Amino acid sequence: MSAATGYIFSDQIFEIEPLFLIEFSGVENSGEFILFILVGLLSACLALFFISSLLSSQRHAKELPLPAFVKPAIAGFVLGLFALILPEILGIGTEAMRFATIEGAYDIKELAVLIIAKIAVTILCISFGFVGGVFSPLLLIGILFGAFNWLLIDEIFNIPNSGVTAYSIAGMMAVTSPVIGAPLTCILIVFELTRNYELTIAAMVAVVFSNLVVAKTLGRSLFDCQLLSKGINLAEGRDKAILQATSVGTLVRTDFPIACIEESATSLNVKLEKSAWSEAYIISQGVNFSVHTALFSHKISQLKERFIYQT
Structure with missing residues (x-):
């Protein structure tokens, strides 16, 4: 353009x-x-x-x-x-x-x-x-x-x-x-x-x-x-060049939803609905936090469906 x-x-x-x-008529x-x-x-x-x-x-x-x-x-x-x-x-x-x-x-x-x-x-x-x-x-x-x-x-x-x-x-x-x-x-x-x-x-x-x-x-x-x-x-x-120039620290997120092992599924579901995340991280509190597993929102939906079916 x-x-x-x-x-x-x-x-x-x-x-x-x-x-x-230049006057050039060709080779x-x-x-x-x-x-x-x-x-x-x-x-x-x-x-x-x-x-x-x-x-x-x-x-x-x-x-x-x-x-x-x-x-x-x-x-x-x-x-x-x-x-x-x-x-x-x-x-x-x-x-x-x-x-x-x-x-x-x-x-x-x-x-x-x-x-x-x-x-x-x-x-x-x-x-x-x-x-x-x-x-x-x-x-x-x-x-x-x-x-x-x-x-x-x-x-x-x-x-x-x-x-x-x-x-x-x-x-x-x-x-x-x-x-x-x-x-x-x-x-x-x-x-x-x-x-x-x-x-x-x-x-x-x-x-x-x-x-x-x-x-x-x-x-x-x-x-x-x-x-x-x-x-x-x-x-x-270029993808690899971009990855080489990107530090891991710029990709870290701290706004993810977390829940304790003792927390109810209902409480966790409320957290997921309020956040933009589709998964929550289950941790145990102590001197150090440790991640046990990630609980996805669709798993909670399955729990709801199972509860409705049983009742």
Whole structure:
């Protein structure tokens, strides 16, 4: 609903152009889908590296004997030094993403440097307490990685292909989707950003294989791994996760009806009728209370019926 509403307002009412103005008529040949599968597999490796590096960095950052307010300052200082040389790594990187879809805008060395730098500063900033997530940085990392793969494929195989645009978009979603655990969302984002159905199909192939590898290796997403480190395993079902997070003390009730062994059934029946319970607990009073048995309301009804029948 939110996506449909956003599309209506941006496209029909305000007529905002999509982020990527791309002319893509379709995949050159059916055999090229093998290359998109390859992009998906390589993107899965990068996603696995990002997840494991971030989790490890967060663990080590917690162990550093530094005040909480010092860590973000250190990360900000390092980020500023990187930005002096590579301003493309700052923020969402919209311009860098657009250039990544243009053939010849970056060479293979520039792409490699930008990818490494963006991964490094993202992990550092998140581990040292910056507020924010991984979605926007991963979009930039992924699209640069897709362009990097296209340059490698174009140089190694030297065969007709669909161009840098298709591989950039495929890489962007193939890296992002397994980390955040939202493959369907990322596929729809491709269509939202490009409004190109053929390009969405190409990206979908890479997304499927990337998510398959990451899911079989680490789990469904980075967030699943973070929850698992806290003892919550969503792979076993949300019901078990809820039970693990619920203490027995929150479930204890003290308003149940009780009765002594010597108490009459009539008196107990009155208590049951006044309460919302269908059972009462028979106890013996002393230094310690001990529960003998639970007497259910239907048992009292049977006693009534037996008494009426006998009389």
